Structure formats: C-alpha cells, structure tokens
Amino acid sequence: MVEHEQGLLVVISGPSGVGKTTIVHRVQEEFDAVFSVSATTRPKSQKEMDGEDYFFVTPEKFEEQVSRNEFLEHAEVFGCHRYGTLRKPVREVLGAGKIMLLDIDVQGGMQIQANMPDSVRIFILPPNEDELLRRLEARGREDSDSIQRRYREAKQEIKLSQKTGAYQYFVTNDNLELAVAETIAIIRQSRNNAQNPS
Numbered sequence: 001m002v003e004h005e006q007g008l009l010v011v012i013s014g015p016s017g018v019g020k021t022t023i024v025h026r027v028q029e030e031f032d033a034v035f036s037v038s039a040t041t042r043p044k045s046q047k048e049m050d051g052e053d054y055f056f057v058t059p060e061k062f063e064e065q066v067s068r069n070e071f072l073e074h075a076e077v078f079g080c081h082r083y084g085t086l087r088k089p090v091r092e093v094l095g096a097g098k099i100m101l102l103d104i105d106v107q108g109g110m111q112i113q114a115n116m117p118d119s120v121r122i123f124i125l126p127p128n129e130d131e132l133l134r135r136l137e138a139r140g141r142e143d144s145d146s147i148q149r150r151y152r153e154a155k156q157e158i159k160l161s162q163k164t165g166a167y168q169y170f171v172t173n174d175n176l177e178l179a180v181a182e183t184i185a186i187i188r189q190s191r192n193n194a195q196n197p198s
Contacts, residue, residue: 006097006191006195007094007095007096007097007098007099008094008099008100008119008120008190008191008194009094009099009100009102009116009118009119009120010027010033010099010100010119010120010122010190011108011109011119011120011121011122012027012101012102012103012124013103013104013105013106013108013121013122013123013124013157013161013167014123014157014173015126015150015153015155015157016136016150016153016154017126017132017135017136017139017150017154018124018132018135018154018173019124019135019173019176019179020103020124020173021103022180023124023171023173023180023183024101024103026180026183026184027101027180027183027184027187028101030184031099031184032098032099033098033099033100034093034098034099034100034101035101035103036085036090036101037051037052037053037054037055037089038054038084038085039056039062039065039083039084039085039086040054040057040083040084041057041058041059041062041081041083042054042056042080042081042083043056055086059082062074062084065086069087070086070088071085071086071087072084072085072087072111072112072115072116073104073107073108073109073111073112073115074111075105075107077105085102085104085112099187106123106160106161106166109121109123109161109166109167110164112166113166118194120169120186120187121166121168121169122167122169122170122183122187123158123161123170124171124172124173124179124183125158125171125172125173126158126173127173129155132151132154132155133151136154171183
C-alpha cells in the first residue's frame with residue numbers, strides 16, 4: 001500500500017530585505033509545493049493575472065467573505081488595502097496531500113496559529129540589525145526615508161514574532177544556502193512527524 005503523503009500548511013514570515021522570497025521559492029521547488037494566492041482589495045496592475053497573482057475583489061466582497069469566515073487570516077496593510085488567505089484553496093491543497101506555502105506577516109502568522117495550530121510556522125531573521133539595514137539599502141529600490149521606515153517596521157516585526165509565540169522555528173539568514181537547507185529540513189521533519197505520529 002502506498003503511503004499517502006500528508007498535506008502540510010507552511011507559513012514563512014520575515015521582514016523586508018531578509019531574503020525570504022528567495023527561500024520561499026527554493027522551498028516551493030524542493031517540495032513541489034503550492035504557493036497560496038491571496039485575496040486583495042487593491043487594484044490589479046496591467047501585468048497581474050486575477051487568480052494567479054491575487055484574487056482581486058471589491059472591498060464589499062472582501063467584507064462579505066470576512067463575515068462568512070472564509071479567511072484563515074486577513075489584515076489591512078498600510079491602512080488602505082486588505083489581504084487575506086482563503087480557507088477553501090488551502091483545504092483543497094492539503095486534502096491532495098501537498099504542501100501549501102504562505103508568505104505572510106506576523107499578524108497573519110498569529111491568526112494561522114489560532115486557526116490551524118498544526119501548521120508549521122517559520123520566521124526568517126537577519127544576522128543582525130546592521131546587516132538588515134545594509135540589505136535594505138543594497139536593494140536600491142527606495143529613497144532613504146522609505147528605507148528607514150522599512151527598517152523600523154522590520155525591527156518591530158522581529159520583536160513581535162519573538163514575543164507572540166506564533167512561530168515554532170526561527171532561521172537566521174546569514175548564509176542563504178544554509179538558511180534554505182535549514183528551512184527545508186524543518187519542513188521535511190515536520191511532514192515526517194505528521195505522517196508518523198509517535
């Protein structure tokens with residue numbers, strides 16, 4: 001009899017500039033995982049595809065979905081647009097025995113902890129604050145005010161992630177290859193444990 005693979009919800013969070021996106025992509029490749037598509041109230045750009053980049057919905061529709069408890073987690077970002085992870089697609093992926101990846105902030109991580117406590121929640125840390133600032137500057141995408149704002153937000157997010165207890169694992173991205181390997185090892189171990197509960 002073929003052992004049915006256990007579906008697993010994996011949350012990967014971390015501040016801007018920590019290398020989280022690269023780690024998420026590498027994890028996705030390693031496990032042939034499904035990357036969660038969020039619902040959002042923000043307008044669609046010309047390059048984006050509805051249902052592929054995001055599910056683009058009106059604020060009214062989003063509110064309706066909240067009232068029907070259709071989200072595993074949702075938040076308002078920067079006080080304007082709302083984002084959320086829909087329960088149904090997550091359930092379908094887990095039901096098919098696959099890994100579902102969520103790249104969300106600490107607020108979302110806390111809600112996932114409450115709604116799906118058997119999920120695996122990993123927070124990616126910078127080696128230190130100086131290096132985090134250096135990486136934000138090295139991206140060359142923003143002016144110094146925006147970089148400082150992101151730096152302050154990142155420090156807050158790190159503090160919150162450690163204080164709330166929403167994350168079981170912290171991976172320091174000092175060396176990208178090692179951080180990727182450590183993240184993959186955590187997920188593999190968690191999946192094995194879920195399939196062979198002692």
